[in-house]
Amino acid sequence: xxxxxxxxxxxxxxxxxxxxxxxxxxxxxxxxxxxxxxxxxxxxxxxxxxxxxxxxxxxxxxxxxxxxxxxxxxxxxxxxxxxxxxxxxxxxxxxxxxxxxxxxxxxxxxxxxxxxxxxxxxxxxxxxxxxxxxxxxxxxxxxxxxxxxxxxxxxxxxxxxxxxxxxxxxxxxxxxxxxxxxxxxxxxxxxxxxxxxxxxxxxxxxxxxxxxxxxxxxxxxxxxxxxxxxxxxxxxxxxxxxxxxxxxxxxxxxxxxxxxxxxxxxxxxxxxxxxxxxxxxxxxxxxxxxxxxxxxxxxxxxxxxxxxxxxxxxxxxxxxxxxxxxxxxxxxxxxxxxxxxxxxxxxxxxxxxxxxxxxxxxxxxxxxxxxxxxxxxxxxxxxxxxxxxxxxxxxxxxxxxxxxxxxxxxxxxxxxxxxxxxxxxxxxxxxxxxxxxxxxxxxxxxxxxxxxxxxxxxxxxxxxxxxxxxxxxxxxxxxxxxxxxxxxxxxxxxxxxxxxxxxxxxxxxxxxxxxxxxxxxxxxxxxxxxxxxxxxxxxxxxxxxxxxxxxxxxxxxxxxxxxxxxxxxxxxxxxxxxxxxxxxxxxxxxxxxxxxxxxxxxxxxxxxxxxxxxxxxxxxxxxxxxxxxxxxxxxxxxxxxxxxxxxxxxxxxxxxxxxxxxxxxxxxxxxxxxxxxxxxxxxxxxxxxxxxxxxxxxxxxxxxxxxxxxxxxxxxxxxxxxxxxxxxxxxxxxxxxxxxxxxxxxxxx
Numbered sequence: 001x002x003x004x005x006x007x008x009x010x011x012x013x014x015x016x017x018x019x020x021x022x023x024x025x026x027x028x029x030x031x032x033x034x035x036x037x038x039x040x041x042x043x044x045x046x047x048x049x050x051x052x053x054x055x056x057x058x059x060x061x062x063x064x065x066x067x068x069x070x071x072x073x074x075x076x077x078x079x080x081x082x083x084x085x086x087x088x089x090x091x092x093x094x095x096x097x098x099x100x101x102x103x104x105x106x107x108x109x110x111x112x113x114x115x116x117x118x119x120x121x122x123x124x125x126x127x128x129x130x131x132x133x134x135x136x137x138x139x140x141x142x143x144x145x146x147x148x149x150x151x152x153x154x155x156x157x158x159x160x161x162x163x164x165x166x167x168x169x170x171x172x173x174x175x176x177x178x179x180x181x182x183x184x185x186x187x188x189x190x191x192x193x194x195x196x197x198x199x200x201x202x203x204x205x206x207x208x209x210x211x212x213x214x215x216x217x218x219x220x221x222x223x224x225x226x227x228x229x230x231x232x233x234x235x236x237x238x239x240x241x242x243x244x245x246x247x248x249x250x251x252x253x254x255x256x257x258x259x260x261x262x263x264x265x266x267x268x269x270x271x272x273x274x275x276x277x278x279x280x281x282x283x284x285x286x287x288x289x290x291x292x293x294x295x296x297x298x299x300x301x302x303x304x305x306x307x308x309x310x311x312x313x314x315x316x317x318x319x320x321x322x323x324x325x326x327x328x329x330x331x332x333x334x335x336x337x338x339x340x341x342x343x344x345x346x347x348x349x350x351x352x353x354x355x356x357x358x359x360x361x362x363x364x365x366x367x368x369x370x371x372x373x374x375x376x377x378x379x380x381x382x383x384x385x386x387x388x389x390x391x392x393x394x395x396x397x398x399x400x401x402x403x404x405x406x407x408x409x410x411x412x413x414x415x416x417x418x419x420x421x422x423x424x425x426x427x428x429x430x431x432x433x434x435x436x437x438x439x440x441x442x443x444x445x446x447x448x449x450x451x452x453x454x455x456x457x458x459x460x461x462x463x464x465x466x467x468x469x470x471x472x473x474x475x476x477x478x479x480x481x482x483x484x485x486x487x488x489x490x491x492x493x494x495x496x497x498x499x500x501x502x503x504x505x506x507x508x509x510x511x512x513x514x515x516x517x518x519x520x521x522x523x524x525x526x527x528x529x530x531x532x533x534x535x536x537x538x539x540x541x542x543x544x545x546x547x548x549x550x551x552x553x554x555x556x557x558x559x560x561x562x563x564x565x566x567x568x569x570x571x572x573x574x575x576x577x578x579x580x581x582x583x584x585x586x587x588x589x590x591x592x593x594x595x596x597x598x599x600x601x602x603x604x605x606x607x608x609x610x611x612x613x614x615x616x617x618x619x620x621x622x623x624x625x626x627x628x629x630x631x632x633x634x635x636x637x638x639x640x641x642x643x644x645x646x647x648x649x650x651x652x653x654x655x656x657x658x659x660x661x662x663x664x665x666x667x668x669x670x671x672x673x674x675x676x677x678x679x680x681x682x683x684x685x686x687x688x689x690x691x692x693x694x695x696x697x698x699x700x701x702x703x704x705x706x707x708x709x710x711x712x713x714x715x716x717x718x719x720x721x722x723x724x725x726x727x728x729x730x731x732x733x734x735x736x737x738x739x740x741x742x743x744x745x746x747x748x749x
Contacts, residue, residue, distance in 0.1 A: 029096030061244025
């Protein structure tokens with residue numbers, strides 16, 4: 001992605017309003033209280049937030065007493081922010097409110113499924129508690145032919161559900177059936193076969209789709225077909241008479257941008273609040289950019305850049321990591337975990353290369369550090385570590401131990417570290433047993449993308465490009481986000497320049513997107529009524545094209561093109577409104593006529609952009625749907641500029657209202673379309689006689705980001721001598737000065 005100006009991208013689908021929201025109030029019971037009491041790493045305030053938001057999520061869904069209803073909710077967290085804790089709490093709250101069946105669709109691999117299973121077993125204390133409140137079944141199958149499946153019979157599963165209806169059954173026998181299933185079409189089909197054999201009418205059911213934007217959406221929508229996993233999810237939902245389907249994700253672009261008619265398009269949205277220790281994109285790329293390093297192009301393995309030794313930036317990353325491990329041993333006795341993530345391209349050759357480099361470097365450094373103090377190579381290596389220590393000291397602060405004290409533990413840091421190649425080259429992706437070692441260097445690609453949790457991650461080395469530039473995919477690679485504020489100074493992120501640029505843009509994109517979602521969620525209206533709108537770097541796509549239907553995309557560039565309506569002969573009532581808005585605004589400005597070739601226009605400089613937004617842009621009305629959508633995108637972009645720079649000013653031109661006092665310009669229009677007649681342009685061209693540069697070439701004042709042109713036109717039918725169709729038709733034109741900014745992504749018409 002080369003640097004260039006930003007532009008506005010608008011995505012426009014059909015609009016289908018949904019039914020009003022039916023709210024209910026879940027009651028917190030013993031299961032939820034037991035769960036949050038076990039969370040000893042978060043504060044009481046954060047526990048209250050977790051439970052309150054879990055109640056909001058469940059309460060926006062189908063109540064346990066409803067029959068024949070289903071609702072889909074989009075639950076948005078941050079990458080590595082604790083979404084699992086949220087849906088585990090929602091599940092506990094569901095049990096407190098007599099939900100008999102909870103299904104968790106999780107993981108596209110056995111390792112991710114195992115990670116989720118382990119977390120549920122631990123958090124819900126399923127294997128350690130005295131009662132039998134939960135019955136966990138992984139990948140249930142009535143045939144039991146797969147090694148990862150659990151053989152079951154419909155009769156025994158039905159018995160678990162039916163015990164709830166027995167009046168004399170003790171409460172301890174009323175188990176909530178917790179089913180975890182891999183997001184794989186075969187396992188989903190097996191589960192659906194089981195569900196179809198059960199009597200589920202009147203059984204309150206909750207379905208949680210973890211990483212909902214991955215794999216489950218229809219990637220064949222443009223072919224007017226259904227992908228296999230998507231089809232299985234629809235079949236699973238069809239087998240559940242009444243249920244709430246919760247889509248958990250940190251990257252909601254795809255669920256938001258699929259067709260509103262899609263069965264997986266969400267009815268409501270809830271944004272999760274991360275804990276106080278969480279750090280994400282804003283922390284790394286806005287607040288603390290000193291934690292991020294650029295990997296030089298010469299250090300990245302490519303077909304035309306083969307490396308026969310570890311690059312300097314990789315060695316620097318390893319030094320910073322081992323210094324952090326040594327500092328942890330010194331200060332905390334090596335409690336917990338420290339990890340380094342090496343994330344090259346998907347090609348396993350590079351995984352092997354970096355893995356071998358990591359192993360070789362650690363062994364070499366260990367041998368040098370344990371050699372005689374008289375060995376000059378030891379002195380040289382310690383000098384390199386000392387330089388890296390200075391880098392850490394700048395971000396950790398004065399509380400960092402002295403270099404001599406940390407260096408004394410470097411050998412131990414190297415000894416307690418092990419490397420692992422995390423991919424499926426030699427069969428199933430290996431499971432990391434964190435407790436075996438204090439420190440880990442993990443090398444891999446896709447297996448460590450979405451959903452993979454890296455314990456104690458401090459240093460990330462990612463020598464890979466942005467690929468196809470999909471925002472949600474790149475954002476999910478940020479395993480370096482998480483609950484690490486207490487040791488943030490020890491964290492480092494090494495990125496290729498293109499990817500670094502993408503992450504900086506994504507930090508702004510995420511903030512803007514969440515702001516818009518929060519504003520709308522507060523209204524309580526169905527999510528289908530929200531006109532999808534957020535910002536995105538023009539060099540990125542919001543998500544993969546395969547899940548967005550044909551005909552939903554339109555693109556506009558407000559920093560490379562000028563905003564102006566395409567239809568200038570509109571409904572007379574709308575034209576009257578616009579005339580009133582423009583003339584009233586003009587009356588409030590202090591106009592001047594330049595003494596140069598621009599004296600065909602009057603100029604007002606230093607006009608507050610906030611005033612232009614409130615008095616003009618938010619008040620004018622455009623009847624043409626395409627113009628209306630484009631105006632909405634402009635409003636969003638202007639609001640974003642004001643949020644970043646509230647004191648922004650602009651230059652306003654009254655076109656044709658200059659020294660000669662000419663006011664109305666004459667333009668021919670097509671009376672059928674309302675657009676300018678063929679071969680006719682809105683703007684006045686260059687005039688060599690008086691030195692006028694032309695409307696399109698009018699420059700910006702040095703301090704302004706916005707230029708507004710107010711055109712007063714007399715419109716004629718087809719040609720200038722044709723019938724007069726309108727007098728004093730007011731047209732507003734806006735130009736935005738090129739500057740680093742964000743695209744506008746807008747879906748909804």
